[in-house]
Amino acid sequence: MRKQITALVFLAGSMFFSAPAFSCSCAQNAFSPEGSKSNINNAALIFKGAVKSVQAPPVEGDGSGPSQNKNFSKVSLAVQELYKGESAGDVEAYFDTMTSCGTQVKEGESGLYILSAYDGVFVSADLCGKYIAPEDMKILKSGGFLKAVQAETKKEKEAPPAKVAEEKKEDGATEVPPEEIKPDPFKEEFESEESLKSWARESTWGGGYTEKRSLMGEDLMLVFRSYTSGVPSFDAGVYKRVDLKWILVKSHPPVLNDQPMVQIIDENLVIMSITGGAEILSVSRFDLF
Secondary structure, three states: OOOEEEEEOOOOOOOOOOOOOOOOEEEOOOOOHHHHHHHHHHOEEEEEEEEEEEEEHHHHHOOOOOOHOOEEEEEEEEEEEEEEEOOOOOOEEEOOOOOOOOOOOOOOOOOEEEEEEHHHHHHHOOOOOOOHHHHHHHHHOOOOHHHHHHHHHHHHHHOOOOOOOOOOOOOOOOOHHHHHHOOOOOOOOOOOOHHHHHHHHHHHOOOOEEEEEEEEEEEEEEEEOOOOOOOEEEEEEEEEEOOOOEEEEEEEEEEEOOOOOEEEEOEEEEEEOOOOOEEEEEHHHHHHH
């Protein structure tokens, strides 16, 4: 079941929108066992730690990266127990502290921190990317995941350098390097909801999912598909229901090293990237009629 987190108060203007408040909608499987494993796999650092200091976002940020984004505070953290990644003891990361999908941090507080790597810096996972299932947390705390990653890293370092051909997966799919991704075009229409959902799940080897929405009284189906393994990626398509058919309204090619976030702002449906905060695709009344 899709979870939805609603912001009660929006304290400052967003870099991308001037609306005073909006809702944060998480992906369909954000709080599932699959979502838990995805959060762990995509994290660069997972640790128990404490906040040493918080530096407010730049007033005149140009949005060129987390350090220049008006939504991101610079946070210094002391690492107390490391569960994944490498750390010398203190870590600096950028936290989205201004939008509804972000998280508030205060000096002196402690907790579990899940950080992603973006553009050479660490960035805090948003609310949709913080879930870790109890059974996975046990593995993390026991050091099982950290040992597995360290063993794999050691194995890679010991292997002789060589150009490896594309590896065939057991299910017949091929691991495609991110720079060589070839988008699978969105189909213009589907005869039924089930055919659209089936195509979304199976048309790319990384799999996909759909999410139902409503805008201006119109039924919409959002499609997100993945092309990579080990690093996040997604493309996005929006379909409108016309009688029993689903007709393509808009689509966007694959985005690498990021995941989607959906927001309804005034009379617009906006798909954004979670880490970069960039607008990927927007649907308004003019797109529907």
